[in-house]
Structures are given as C-alpha cells and as structure tokens.
Amino acid sequence: MKLTHAIGAVAALALMGAAPPARAGATMDAVKAKGFVQCGVNLGLYGFSAPDDKGNWTGLDVDVCRAIAAALFADANKVKYTPLSAQQRLPALQAGEVDLLARNTTWTLTRDTANGLDFTTPNYFDGQGFMVARKIGVKSVKELNGATVCVLPGTTTEQNLADYFRAAKMTYKPVVIEKNEELNSAFFSGRCDALTSDASQLAGVRAGQAANPDDYVILPELISKEPLTPAVRQGDSQWTDLVRWSQYVMVYAEEKGVTSKTVTVAQKSPDPDLQRLLGVTVGNGKALGIDEKWAFNIIMQVGNYGESFERNVGKESRLKLDRGLNALYTNGGLMYAMPPR
C-alpha cells in the first residue's frame, strides 16, 4: 500500500530535529555540500520525465533539474532523481527528501499555502482533457453522460472531473487506480469509456502505450487550467530565487534568440542585455550567490526553453505537441521571462 510514503514523511517530520529547516540559504548550502541536486520527478511520463533506453532521465521537467545543476555546479548531470507518485510528491518535498519537485504539479492556492510549498514559475501551461477510443464515436465531453472514467487519485484532475460533471448535471463512474501503467491498461482494455488527465499526458500515454495511437482521440475541450510548476519548500527564498531565475533564463535566452549552439558566440555580443545574462558583465551570479557563468552554463548544457520544448514534447519528439500557450508572449503564448538584470 502506498501510504508507506506518507507514513515515511510523517515519521521524518516526527524524528527530524526541530531546527528550522527552511532557513534562507539552508537548501543551497546543503545542496552545494552534497554536490548534487535531489530532484523529485514523475514515475515515468514520456516527454516530461522518463528514463530513456540507456537509463538517463529526459524530459521537460528533467531539464529544470538539469538547469539548476548547471547553474550550481557547471555540470547539468549532477542530479539524482527520485521518481514519485502523485500522492508521494508533496510529502516527499515537505519532509526534505527532495530539494526540488519538477513533476508536472499544478500550482494551486491550497498547495501554495496550507501545504507549505512555494511555486516558482510555470514550465508548461496545460489543461485537463479526455481521451476516448475512436470507435465509440464520441466527439465532445458533453456526450460523456453516464460514462465510466479512468482517473489518477490524489490529483487536481479528480476534483476537476467531479466539478465539471456536477456543473454540467451529468453523471459518471470513476475508476481510480494509483499506478499510471495499471490505470492506462484499464483504459486500453475497455474498463473505462474515457481516460482523463492533463492533455499533454494524454498525448504521452497515447504515443507511448496505445497499441495503435490512431485508435484513440483526445476530445477538443479542456476543462481546467493546469499551470504545471516546479515547487520548493516554503521559506527558503534564496533557493526559490535560484530555481525561478534558472527557468526565466531559459525563456529569456529564447526571447533573445540565444541557443546552446550560439551561446559561445553570443558572449562576444555588444548587446548589454546579453553581456549581463552571460556573465560578461558581472553581478547576477553574485546576487544569486552562485558563479557568474551560471546562465551561460544553463543555456550551453540544457538549451533555451524552445530547444527544451521541441526536443522533449514538440516537433522533435513523439508527442508532437504544439507550442500553444507555451509559445513566447511575442508569438501569442504565455512564456514571458522577467528581465535578468
């Protein structure tokens, strides 16, 4: 039973010394001392965080972990991954088992406040969708009255599902299974009429697990907002700043047209913005308490946000997701970096 992790977290809270663990600076000092970032990721979600055939973790969320490692250690590989289920993730972060949670987690008010977490900035703007078998001929979520719906437990998805059907005065039967693989196989075996999750996840499940992806359609309606955002423990603003600005730097590099291939040349650019970004003009690194080459290392080793997106979930991946809301604000999306100066 998967209460074990919750129990583990409870035990950790019980046995931990009562010294304030989230003192500003504590996380970064601890991470520097151990020499790697402990990053909480998904158990396996193609495109976001999943081990490849060589056992290396890749994905859009994994790239956030790698960016932090590049900024701190000038080596994006200095990350250890802790795969976490939907229920394990928050207790694991609260109890200090991971330094950072980059695991397609929706930023909500309760999580931000009562659960003792801080969110940095969204790395993927998603929404909840439904996938059905093509042969049942359903074209809209509105036609799902009375359907059996497969859903993961302990997610905002479960509540959105209940809210949506309640508001639309429709009924449904949930089938709630904790492990992604079991849940997906229940759906593909026909136990459920529909599978609901974040639209990006549905695309990943369809590309990765369906016997024939064309037999399944993702319905057009999105019934919720799911700003997927990395989270850290509340109270250590130095660490929060580092994670947030590492993410901004990737977006900012895309805004400025700097990629992993052009970043070395860009160091010689006369543009004062780029000189500040890449540490030619010093100051940003000192302010964050890390090396001045931090942003250069992120862009060099991980790439800008656009590169990361296309490589993991976009055109160069099996998911083939459009940029949509995740395009730069200049292209009609929501990705907008605060100025790193």
Next chain:
Amino acid sequence: MRVTGLWGSARFRGVLYQALVIGGVVALGSWLLRNTLTNLEIRGIATGFGFLGREAGFDISESLIAFTPADTYSRALVVGLLNTLLVSALGIVLATVLGTVVGVVRLSGNWLLGRLATLYVESIRNVPLLLQLFVWYGLVTALPGARQALNPLPGVFLSNRGLVIPALDWSHGWPLLDSPHLAGFNFTGGLTLSPEFAALLAGLTFYTAAFIAEIVRAGILSVPKGQVEAALSLGLSRGQILRLVVLPQALRVIVPPLTSQYLNICKNSPLAIAIGYPDLVAVSNTAINQTGQAVEGVALVMGVFLCISLGLSALMNWYNKRVALVTK
C-alpha cells in the same frame, strides 16, 4: 550482603521497573508528537482535523450510502470504511467456507480431489497476494465490453463493467423487479458487482482460504485417531463423526490461528488501491493528497484499522472461550 528496605522488595522493584518503562514510552510518544507539531509549524503546514468538515469535491465509484462530491471528507471516509468492512466481511465468510471444504477434501480418501486440493493450497499461498489481484483484475477486465456483454440468463449481464443482475426496487413502497438494461455507456438499474470489487474479493478469498485449509487440516489431524475409531464402534455415520466428534474438538485448535487469518483479510484489503476499489485507504489517500494533511489522515486510518482488528479479535476470543475444552 542482603539488600533491605524497599529496594529489597521484589514487588517494589517490579512496580518501579514497570513505572519506568511506562514513563519512558509516554515521554518518547509526547516528544515525537511535539516534534512533529513543531516541524509542521515551521514548514507552514496546517494541522488539525478541520478538513473533515469540508466538501470533498471528488466522487467515489461505489458506495453503500448515498454520496456526492458535495458531501464532506468525513462522509467520504465513512464510505471508504463501509467498503472495507463489506469486502472484509464477505471475504471472511467465503474464505472460511472454501478453506474448510479444501481442508477436509485434502484429508479425504479421494486421491484426485486430495491432490487437487494440495495443488491449490501450495500454489496459491506461495504467490504474493498483490500479483494475484492483478491476475484477477486482468481476467475481469478482459471480459467483453458493455455493448457485447454476455447474457447467460435473462436480465443478467457479464461484461468488463462487472456483473449486473436484476434487483428488487423498494422505492415505491412495494417490491418491483428492477431489470438492468443498457443505456448509453453502461447498464442502468439492477445490482452491479464491479470488476474492482469482484477481483479484490476473489483475491482475498482464494488467498486466505489456502491458509485456512491448512489450519482446518491441522485441527482435524489433532483429534486423536482413537476418537474416530471409538465413534465408529458406536455406529455413528461418517457425517455424524465429523459433526459431533471431530469438529468440536478440532475447533479448539482451529480458532486461534483462524483469528489471525481473519485479521489478515482486513489488513490485506488496502491492497485494493492497486486495482481501484475505493476502500478506506484509497479514499483517505485522495483526501490526504487534496488537503495535504498527511499526519492526520494516516493517524485516522491507523486508528480505524486498529479498532477493526481489536474488535474482530475480541469477538474471536469470545468465541474461542465458548469452544475451549472445559476441564472439570
């Protein structure tokens, strides 16, 4: 040198040691509690059971009492508890019946039946229950879809949505036959045995029955052969011997280990979470995740399981006293 005074009294020392141990346990417990609360406060995590009164906001697929997402977390937990009790109670009854039959058959003179019973016991009790649950769930969900449901009897449908049978509808004040029919995605009307419930019940029953069979066999073998021979010489039939002579004596040996198996059924039922049956642990997991109140949620579940187990134990102890040999 002889120690004298209070310290010399074995009774006093005994009481003192016990008091020290109790004091130690209480001190450790209160330190753990205080430390937890301090850590929770430092991390800015809300505490308390206030969340129980809030709206749950999620739905539960099967429930013995009416439940909607607008109901509270406490009602959701009660739904989960009732589901746990239902599957445990049915599991106990079915496992006892099946286990007794298999245990008796293993001892019977019939070579084929005896070997089959041995094969069943040895293969089932040596495979982890979780794997068996996946097999059962796989079998149930491999049935045809709702629109191609098997229809062995009028009004009875078997599909990957479960077994649907006609039921009596009392809502009009007199019984009306409520026959299920396919409407849209699923069957409406009648009684539904869900695939999740069926798989969990089958898993718990077959797994535990294998252990109970061995307990029953050991109990019967514990009755001296002379008793059976004496009964035979009195002219009792085989059935009478089993009912009047062997089982009453075997029960004395059977009941205590049987109690552990009943407790195991209850404690194994949370494996439901792997195949999606909404038992107490599954529901509280969702509640914990939505509210973030892991400490309170885990404490509640542990408390409830402790109560169930202690209650069941007390009942079985009472029964054990009744069947125990009264020496005169």
